[in-house]
Amino acid sequence: MEKSKSHQTLGLLPKISPRSTSLGFTSFQPFESPSKSSALSPNKAPNRNFQSTFPPISIRENLETREISRQIFLKTRERRESGSMQTYAGPIGPAARLEYFDSFKNLPKVTQRNKFEKLEDSPNVAYLQRVEQNQLQPKPFGMVRRNGPENNLDIHCYSMGDLYAEAFSEGIEHVKGLEKINLKSNRLTERGSFSILSKLPAHKLRSISLADNKIGTRSISKIIEMLTGFNSTLRHLNLENTSITDLAVSELCQVLADNKTLSRLSLAKNNLTDKSAAALHDLLFHSQSLKRLDLHWNKIRGDGAKLFFEGLAGNDVLKVLDLSWNAIGRNDNLEIATLIGQALKAHQTLYHLDLSYNYFTTEECKIIGDFLNENHVILGLHMAGNDCSLNSKGFITPQVAGERLEQGHFFRRIIEPAKCNSYKESINCWVCEDWVEVEFTWKPNVSGKADSDPIFLHLECDNYGADLMARQHDGSYKLTRAVPPGLVKFFYSHNGSPMKSLEHKIIQLETPIQRQVQFWSGFTETVKMHSINVFPAKGPICNKDHNFDVKPRIPGLVYVPPEQELERIPWSIPISLFKDYKFDDENLLNDCFEFDWRYSRLPNFIKNQGDQDKVKEILRSHYKYIRETYKYLSAFSGSEMFSIGSNVLTDFLNQCLILDSNYAVSDLGVNWNSCIVPKEKGQVYNPGSALVRYEFMEILVRVANDRYVRNKICTTVSESIQKLLDEHLMPVMITNDTNKWRFEKYICEEVDLVLKAHKPILNALFKKYSGKKTLPGYKPFMSLEEFRLLCSEAGLINDTFATREIDLCFTQAMMTQVDELYKKRHVEMSFVEFLEALSRSCDMANLNTNEMLSEQEEIQQLFKSNDSLSTNLRSKLESAFPNLFKICPQLVQDSFVFPTSETYKSMMYKSKSDSVQNSPSSLYSE
Secondary structure (H helix, E strand, O other): OHHHHHHHHHOOOOOEEEEEOOOOOEEEEEOOOOOOOOOOOOOOOOOHHHOOOOOOOOHHHHHHHHHHHHHHHOOHHHHOOOOEOOOOOOOEOHHHHHHHHHHHHOHHHHHHHHHHOOOOEOHHHHHHHHHHHOOOOOOOOOOOEOOOOOOEEEOOOOOOOHHHHHHHHHHHOOOOOOOEEEOOOOOOOHHHHHHHHHHOOOOOOOEEEOOOOOOOHHHHHHHHHHHHOOOOOOOEEEOOOOOOOHHHHHHHHHHHOOOOOOOEEEOOOOOOOHHHHHHHHHHHHHOOOOOEEEOOOOOOOOHHHHHHHHHHHOOOOOOEEEOOOOOOOOOOOOHHHHHHHHHHHHOOOOOEEEOOOOOOOHHHHHHHHHHHOOOOOOOEEEOOOOOEEEOOOOOEEEOOHHHOOOOOOOOOOOOOOOOOOOOOOOOOOOOOOOOEEEEEEEOEOOOEOOOOOOEEEEEHHHOOOEEEOEEOOOOOEEEEEEEOOOEEEEEEEEOOEEEOOOOOEEEEEEEEEEEEEEEEOOEEEEEEEEEEEEEEOOOOEOOOOOOOOOOOOOOOOEEOOOOOOEEEOOOOHHHOOOOOOOOOOHHHHHHHHHHHHHHOOHHHHOOOHHHHHHHHHHHHHOHHHHHHHHHHHHHHHOOOOOOEOHHHHHHHHHHOOOOOOOOOHHHHHHHHHHHHOOOOOOOOOOOOOOEOHHHHHHHHHHHHHHHHHOOOOOOOHHHHHHHHHHHHHHHHHHHHOHHHHHHHHHOOHHHHHHHHHOHHHHHHHHHHOOOOOOOOOOOOOEOHHHHHHHHHHOOOOEOOEOHHHHHHHHHHHOOOOOOOOOOOHHHOEOHHHHHHHHHHHHHHHOOOOOOOHHHHHHHHHHHOOOOHHHHHHHHHHHHHHHHHHHOOOHHHHHHOOOOOHHHHHHHHEEEOOOOOOOOHHHHEEO
16 A cells, blocks of 8 residues: 555556667556556557557657656666766775775666766776676776875786786776876786777876886887877886887887987886997987986997997986996996996986996996096995995995905895885995985084094994094084984094094994094004994985085095104103002011011010020011912902911912921911910901911911921921921912012003003992992992902903902902001002002903904004013903993993004103194195
């Protein structure tokens, strides 16, 4: 009932009979209306089955019926003419995808509707019609895209093939406003390429890429047709790896020579030979629009290369040229290299050039480089794969092939974008790497203390070579350089000594820098840096759109040192770091001996006064060695309160061959107990369980007495101690002389200068590792515990240098103190004692030297010392300071710069005529 009412509302009958029209479309006729005819046309006889039932109807009634029927059976979107250009909304976005799907789903209806109503097919419908005709899957192939400009169609690497290309050409014919199309790597042959090219809108197209497809004569003819039209708009043409022939290139170049629109052309990877060279020569010579030309990976060499560069010499518009991988080099003569150099020297618009992997020889590279030195327009230059290298200023340096180390097979294209962004290798191309123009400034007393010539800049991109800075009228030093983008690493130097600016951030390097740097003619220095300055590069970017003031291949300033006569500064202990050390002398040793004699029990032990006096004098004459032996043995106590334990004493007596049948270990025990108890109470620094200095001297006398007097070998104590010293003790004790090492290795100019040059490190370490046990208000000192910690954290401990040796270095470096019972100065290390203890530690640790051999030779020649012992200690100290540097406070690491031979030279020599001044202008030359 409801259905009938609905039909009545529309004024229609429910039953409709389809009927074929003369146009091939289906029309519909109502069956139940007595006033309607089944005929569509008045000229055609009505249906025989219903002729007697229904009378004929008018033409107007028939048309009304057709319209009503179309409204019923066609969907709403078809009533809006979907699938035609009138409703085509473009190929971008979700709506475009829905329209593509709808066109595919209703393709027969939409096709018939468009034909019947004479509507232009949309690109989707035209494409899908041909796809259905070729019995292919309805892949969009760029007819529908997620994003991007509508006038730019990029479907590279879709592997389309020729069949789809024919369908694609039907669709692309209906695209309005197409300006760019990229068909790279689509498996196209001549058939597919020509199908697409023949349907492209030549009057609007600006860019075509057919790279990595195959094209033939028909395609080339079509491209030539596009370029020769009066309304040609084509700007970019990419025919890379299209198997284009030399003949086709000749025809193409002949047209391009007169073309006024094409600015970018790629004919790379086509195996073009010398047969194309003449056409390329004419193209370069006559073209007024071509700005970029890519010819990499061809066979343009020999006579062809000559023709090409002759044409380049007459060109004044080309800006980018890629001739890499053409094997132009390795010629019988240098004529081609000369032509290349002359062409590049004269060219004033070319700013980006790639001659990589042309296998130029060292001689050819030198010729090209010499000509290029006069060209300051080419900002980006690529010379990889030749017998040369390119530095950060754009200079070509000839290099023997064996000296090059190729890092894989990566090479960078100068026209196409890089395919591998994860591989970052500096190629010193200002354009490809977007180098930045940066001004470096050194301000005396602001950046640092240096305020006189010469001041150099050392950049990472220069491998930290020296670049002289120019002095300004305000006293500052400036230098403008092109540097790679990102974080710029650099430092300065003054007169060959490295330094860092206080105005910029300082970072620590994981791997220290160690370079041989030539500062000026005749002066080369080894530079070592553990920290450097850094800051982000900010400034104009190097490209054709910016005003880039820094020009490539501009020689830097050269420093010419003023002539001056130097004189040697005499060295002596009073002007050294050792001046505060109190060396042992007779008075000091005598005071110590009297102190020990007074606190010992020997006056009571030796009853005979005459014998007692003799013993006293014998001990006094040998006291130096007794005290030195005590210092040596007490270091093995393992305690911060130095003393000699029973085991250490037993080992010592065994070493002296004293323990035998005449004197046994049990006898030693009796003597030990007799000496170990302090004579007086209140001896704060006498442990009571081990021997202190005076007790060690006393026990030696008791041992001599028991060994010789008790066994009736000697009659007096004086005879026994003399015999014990001569036969057993002295041969061993004489080896414990600390002054031997001190005066043979340590107290000398070489070691003093090394310590002075590294004094900021030494000051920082002493300050960091001292004061833990210092009372408030007292001068800080370093304890044994703190010294052990320093050696451990500095990495000095190894198989030959452990805690036992650390304690020994500590005790042997301490100055002699008279009172070691009531005062603890003998265990409180001062700075001057710390210097010796650390030097002894470095000597015993014997770290491997990291210095360059040439640097060692320079310093050795500077000192002119024949003393191998002092030289050996100096080398060990310099090898240890990098380890010590690592544990310094950050402030010291940021400011300290390791010394060079020039640093030592300035400490050893002075000018005889310091009053003679040289004007800054006389110190520089181009």
